[in-house]
Amino acid sequence: PETGRITASNPCSEYMSLDNSSCNLASLNLLKFLKDDDTFDGPLFAKAVELIITAMDISICFADFPTEAIGKTTVDYRQLGIGYANLGALLMAMGLGYDSDGGRSMAATITSLMTGTSYKRSAELAAVVGPYAGYARNAAAHQRVMRKHQAANDTVRTLHVTDRQVHQLATQAWADVIELGASNGFRNAQASVLAPTGTIGFMMDCDTTGIEPDFSLVKFKKLVGGGSMQIVNQTIPRALRKLGYQPEQVEAIVAYIAEHGHVVDAPGLKSEHYEIFDTAMGARSLKPMGHVRMMAAAQPFLSGAISKTVNLPETATVEEIEEVYLQSWKLGLKATAIYRDNCKVGQPLADGGGKAKKDAADAADALTAAAEEATKVVEKIVYAPTRKRLPKSRxxxxxxxxxxxxxxxxxxxxxxxxxxxxxxxxxxxxxxxxxxxxxxxxxxxxxxxxxxxxxxxxxxxxxxxxxxxxxxxxxxxxxxxxxxxxxxxxxxxxxxxxxxxxxxxxxYSAEERQRYLETGSYEPVEETGSPAELIDAPVVEIVEDAHAEPVVTHDTHGSDQREVPAEPAKTAHTSAELLEQITGHAVDSPLCFTCGTKMRPAGSCYVCEGCGSTSGCS
Structure with a gap:
């Protein structure tokens, strides 16, 4: 804050820092740290964070930047943006609802451990290679932010064994951050953000991106030989086994989801487990505030902001969208983006079609009890080009x-x-x-x-x-x-x-180019005045002499005579000056002597954009 203010974010809204700066991003697939007993491996996650943060800081030294100003600010402040992906799939596999206290607690402790471990390694790096160049003027502010992170970690309320173990690791990490930072400073002005991971999420084979929940339970996978196959989210069977369902029950529930696209009335599935399989869209879609509350759980433990979409149904009103932004501000979020379903003609993702979409429509009809509308016939007008054939004799x-x-x-x-x-x-x-x-x-x-x-x-x-x-x-x-x-x-x-x-x-034609040389215009010159007036017009002779002696001029009737000083003789050096002598007035750009196209200035010469010829320099 002592260097500059936050003017704006990047387009995805997760990076908020100084002007003319950049952020080195990397994200970890959280599902890779889920052990066979369905508990989160906190120590392994912290070890991976330490390794990735070290590599990210080193890479700044070898990076290229689009402008010199961006390069200087990035090297001086060394902002990093470690984050994660697949949170929605992780919570589902652990049997935790996305919009639940248990899900938010797990997300908060993981985020706290990630950022705390990052700043701990940053302080350790500063002890070896020194803090970032702008640390001295921002030391007090940086340490104040670290204390705020630590205080937020102390307010997290754990609800089960797994998040309690992760929280203990995070608490120790933040204690080390405060101690090491006070003596060493920090190598990086920023450590963590939550990026959208839209592209790298596919490369890491994630079911969900960033901090997002699963979009829908049913997906379509393209086959190598062509076509596609419908598959159910691969995390669902693992979640069902975690919840204690038997193999035959799991098979029946998965088959039901594949056909209907949701878990409502799935055979053998307990209603209290429905929330675990809630998605962004579909028959059981998350409430908008469910998205906002999850972001609020993670935000206190992030250096930057969160790239996330709050999904709203097609029926969302202006007031509901206003409430989302108001609550986001109250909960301390740095950025919030909303998307109302079907607000665009084409959107990248849509919930399951076929039977799933039909069931969702039937449920909506049952709740609203809307009267059936009369069938309307819409005439579709298609505009197609028509061929205008030539006559037989042309x-x-x-x-x-x-x-x-x-x-x-x-x-x-x-x-x-x-x-x-x-x-x-x-x-x-x-x-x-x-x-x-x-x-x-x-x-x-x-x-x-x-x-x-x-x-x-x-x-x-x-x-x-x-x-x-x-x-x-x-x-x-x-x-x-x-x-x-x-x-x-x-x-x-x-x-x-x-x-x-x-x-x-x-x-232009040859005649038009000749006219331009004579008159300075390609267009025909319309003569004004009657023939008699043109005949009676005075004829003036101008004689140029190098000695600039006065020259007497007379009209044809001898009624007027006056003396005018003659200008020195002109010598043409460039094609433009030559045209000026020929036409008697200045010409902005000459014509190309090769192809006749109008040339453009290039220093003291002129260059033809048509054939590349130059006029030669004075």
């Missing part, structure tokens, strides 16, 4: 051309309104590969034109394509071409597009 134009020594012929046909409708290209000998390719290309472009593809779209795509043959042409309007395609579509643009459309694409 106007056509045949152009012979030469590009880089290669000769060819182009025949273009137009509709009655003058719009281009087809082209035929003849290059190479009949039967050759080139002739066949050009025939196929002509057919493709012609069909596209008849189905409404604008000619300017083709022109913008195919002009400036560069391949052989290329070079000089025999067309006065297109003197240079980068390829046959470049020439063909420039010629078509000149023949069939309006001046405005061609100008937008930077394609």
């Amino acid at each position: 106007t056509s134009r045949t152009t012979s051309f030469t590009v880089g020594g290669a000769e060819g012929y182009m025949t273009s046909g137009a509709h009655d309104d003058g719009e281009l409708g087809e082209i035929f290209l003849k290059l190479g000998k009949q039967g050759s590969t080139l002739a066949g390719v050009m025939d196929a290309f002509s057919i493709a472009v012609s069909i596209g034109l008849q189905y409404g593809v604008p000619l300017e779209t083709y022109v913008s795509k195919f002009t400036n394509l560069r391949f052989e043959p290329a070079g000089l042409t025999d067309d006065p309007d297109v003197r240079m071409s980068q390829s046959i395609m470049d020439y063909i579509f420039r010629r078509l643009a000149l023949d069939y597009l309006s001046y405005e459309k061609r100008a937008a694409l930077g394609i």
Whole structure:
């Protein structure tokens, strides 16, 4: 806090720290630490955290960063973000409900052990290689936060043997943190966050991501040879065995879940065990505050924040969403995100379909007792492109051309309104590969034109394509071409597009380019005034002399004469200055002497974006 404020979070909302900084993330699969007796292996988890934190800190020294400022802040403060995934599956396997005091207690003790062990190792590293560069000015604040973590750990109320064992390890870790930190400082300004783990969760074969509960009990697995198979969450059988159900009962319950997608009325399953199998969506979905309370259980033991979605049903109201944010603030959460089911046309996950969705719909109908609505017939309008065929007899134009020594012929046909409708290209000998390719290309472009593809779209795509043959042409309007395609579509643009459309694409005729040299404008100049007025207009002769002597000017009637100083003779150094002498006024950018395209400034020179030629430097 002595260095800067928290301005914003990253897009996933778990990282909140200084501007121009970054966080090195790593997450552990909690289910890997569940022993055969379905208790959590706290010592092994703490050992893994120590190893991962050490590796994460070392990796900062070898990392590359997008900007120098981000790199400096990251190296100076060395923020780490250790976290975990598969919490929902872990709690289910242990027979604990996600929205229960036992589930929240287990999550709190695991999170406390993780962050406490991380800061303990950070203090041990500081004793060897020194604390982070910004620790001196933030030492008091850092130690105050450590004491707050320790105080929060002391308030956790354990409910069973497993979370009590983990809590004892966490308590000892925080005592070591306070002691070692006071003498050594800390190597890292931040240690832990809870990331979404959406991608790495799949790589670690997790049933659930981050701190999330299971989305649904039934999933679909894609097969290598194609197709998919419906499978039940693999944690469910383990949870049922933990709860004391016999193998035949487990088999029957799993089969029921596979068919219906939920546990309601599953054969032999006790109703008090329903909460263990609650999911984010489905017939027994978690209440929104269940998500918020779980986040509140873990937040006091995290350096950063939590990336998590509070799932709400499609019927959620504005007031219910407001209450979620209000309670999140009261419970001390740093970040909260909500998602209302079906609020988008397409969403990445949905609860089980088929019978499961039908059962959920039937249950909703029974609760609301809504009257059946009359069947409505909705007319679906499908817009499809229509082909505008050319008349049997149409106007056509045949152009012979030469590009880089290669000769060819182009025949273009137009509709009655003058719009281009087809082209035929003849290059190479009949039967050759080139002739066949050009025939196929002509057919493709012609069909596209008849189905409404604008000619300017083709022109913008195919002009400036560069391949052989290329070079000089025999067309006065297109003197240079980068390829046959470049020439063909420039010629078509000149023949069939309006001046405005061609100008937008930077394609001009030889006459228009000449006009630009003379007048500074491609557009025709409209003469104003009557012929008599033009005849009577005074003619002024301007003579430039290097000595700048006064020059007498006269009009044709001899009615007026005055002296004006002559300017020194101009010498052109660049193409722009040459055009200025020719036209009599300044030109922003000259035309390319190679292909005729308008050039752009590049230092004291000009470069052509069409062919790459340069004007030469002054």
